[in-house]
Amino acid sequence: MVQDNRSRIERIVETNATFLRVLAGPGTGKTYALTRRVARLFRDGAAPERMLVCTFTRTAARDLETELSHLGVEGVDKINTGTIHSFCFHLLAQSDDLELTGRVPRALLSFEECFLLEDLKGMGFGGIRDRRKRLQVFNAAWARLQTDDPGWPQDPVDRTFQLILLGWLRFHEAMLIGELVPETLRYLRDNPLSPYRRAFDHVLVDEYQDLNRAEQVLLDLLAEGGTLTVIGDEDQSIYSFKYAHREGISQFAIFHPNTHDEDLIECRRCPHIIVEMANELIATNGNRESRTLRVRPENPEGEVYVLQWRSIEEEAGGIAEFIRTRLDAGDIEAGRILVLAPRRQFGYAT
Template identity: 45%
Template sequence: MKRRVARLLEVEQIDSAQILAVTFTRVAAEDLHRELVSLEVPGAGGLHGRTLHSLAMSILMRNHVLAVLGRTPRPLNEYELEPLLADLGNHHGNKHARKRLIRAYGAAWARLQTQEPGFARSPADQAFADELVEWLTLHEAMLMDEVIPHLFQYLRGNPGAPERAEYSHLLIDEYQDLNRAEQDSLQFLGENSSICIIGDDDQSIYSFRHAHPDGIRHWAVLHPTDEHAIAECRRCPTTVVRMANTLIARNAGRLGGAMTERAANGPGEVVVCQFGTAEQEATAVATKIASLIEAGVPPREIIVLAQRRTFASPIFHRLRADGIPTKSYYAESALDTVEAQERFAILKLLLNNEDRVALRWLLGRGHPNWHTNPYRRVLEHVRQTGTSLWEALTSLSDGILVIPYTGALVDRFEEIKAELEVLGASADFDDFLQQWLPDNPETELLSETVTLCREGIDNPADLFGALYDAISQPEVPLEVAEVRVMSLHKSKGLSSPYVFIVGCVEGLLPAQLGPETSPEDRLAKLQEDRRLFYVGITRVKSDLPNRTGYLALTYPQTMVASEAFSSQIAPVRVRRGIAYLQPSRFLAEIAPHAPAPQFNSPL
């Protein structure tokens, strides 16, 4: 991608404004920009990689699309989904089903690669969408996921949109991770351009957001294409390439064939080891990492991949305890506790009484059903009279307005209002901070974030802005110095000379599926999990001349049953609180090229 951009700029003399480079993540976008700058090609520094979401948002804002629809670009925080889900009511199915519907709506209802995006596929879907949009409109907010459906509708409905003719060259990275709505939106943006897509169907691992490998597989069938296959695996040791080839060969409909080994990389070292318990597994991994570091391996060259937090945490804590610099990518968000969420909501409401989502969250907080019924009554009044939520509640509180069965809600409102008054009366910013966020172990992470971004800030509005950015768009350091502990999903795009994959057990890799899952879905998910494992093992890098690459695949025989259940790992059987596990079938699949498994031995 980088080299193509360089060629367009340098050889073909294309204006950088005519080139659109789209990436899946913010990190990839920053990465691309950094690489382009380092190329020292004239104009390359002016080209920024963009995520599809940021591009969508700027197109929608530029064209006042949301304003015309009566929508407000106030994004919902993750935790603010709770009252929304409660208010939507269970005639749409249980909470789980409602979440799934929100996700499908965010994919513009194209759940499958073969489905055309843009319209609900059933009256039930449509009814759900109507209710969802009504709630969001009334609460003057939107879901992050709505950006794509809105972009798609805008581009489809406006054949004359300037954006459809803005670019002469489109470059799209990680194409296999895009769902149909995203693919089709990009198709509109590039309808008069040369399009270059980059991706690997064997690394498609985002079906939960309705991205399927068939998207990239069908590309060349639908568009005249000049294909460039990259067959040689330049990164991995030869043993790993062989393992990966036999593994992925079991998947159907693949675009490419086997990867070619690069003999110069050397065979590498692969270890497969079973442990009696998950605890022993964690200890062995941590011990091996400690000895590697002892031997002079820089911590940043070691990654530990765990598909569940429950496998990641003990290793992370053990390494930390040993004084080894370690970073967990499962790290908690500052808004993980209800207490922190409440502080954040109070701040939002203090800055804007009309922040209806914050107010709705605060009104329902702590109640099993979020006070759905009384809230619905108040909302009905707001809807009919066109007053604001804050005004309606103030009138109720003052007794000017009477709505039956809303007593508990009004009591709660008065508490909130009283707290806002106290905060509004604080003497100065320090006093305000003390009042707003008193010391509390439950809000410790939020306090830390406040400390981090407090510099130069002397009012609540700026504090909120800085906090919001710090929480929703955390800085990703370009250079890490630590051992990294992360999920297989997060590891995509990384490579490292030392890779540990822990918890390689059946029921996790591949994952357990619900009893209702259809045979086709089962097969599709099995193949996706196989790709996930494939992504994991191919993170190993031969870093010659020093290192030929090390991969450890480990799995426990038993683990604490409650942990297995709470992290959706299907045990073979459970006895006295202990879950018994079987090795991942993927280990059997790579067996022809992998070493024989060891038991309880040092790695």
């Protein structure tokens, strides 16, 4: 790790800023910086049960838990670590909110969602894609834009949709997973004396660019009595379909005065050619922070092949043969191979 990157991580670890934003590209050590910041807070006397460390996906949450356990700091197991949705489920289960509103904390299964969308057919909510899209914005507390205030729907069609949707869910004694965040946000807004609004001295969030506006506002409420650290990368925002906006992290300082900014730009994971190609692609986006990902000199050069086949079947066979050749030569382990395809048919062809 070059001295410049090391000094950046040291500043991330040591700052006492109320609001800290870290813009970190892939493979730059953001998880390392986050866990070391947690260790430093411990060192300075922070109570682990008054810390919330969360991220968007279960996989990322498990990785965070593993990294924190490796710190070797007594009491680290008492930190509230997990996804935002798991935290919301716990909060709602501990309160009387669900019982008072007649809701049952049973997650709606994926196949049941298909029946839900079918039952909403012919009610003026458009085709299947329109209904699914409206369901996503319901899960985002009706905040379609980063500038929207999540809460009660303003559009008459949205209000009708919510009324019918909630009736369907109550009848089937279920909740949408995405509904947990808007429900928790509503609960905390309606209960300003709730102990959860003062439960944490430090809130740390990974992959902040993947959060929608409702999730961001919820974290602001949870952090209003302490510090808020967010880490992410606007160039890796891939959840726009659930109304996650890259502006959430790129404009963080606008909504959080006196934000302390740091960035991590040395990629320790990717080959040179991959970083070069990524920088060329990202540079075409003019609406972003001005920074360029650097590659560690000792990283491998890497290889990129651009090939074309006449059919999906030939392509699948060609890629399979390429992988077999590399495996037979001992160039790589099977567990380190990932094949991505834009269509399911490609997977069937293999």
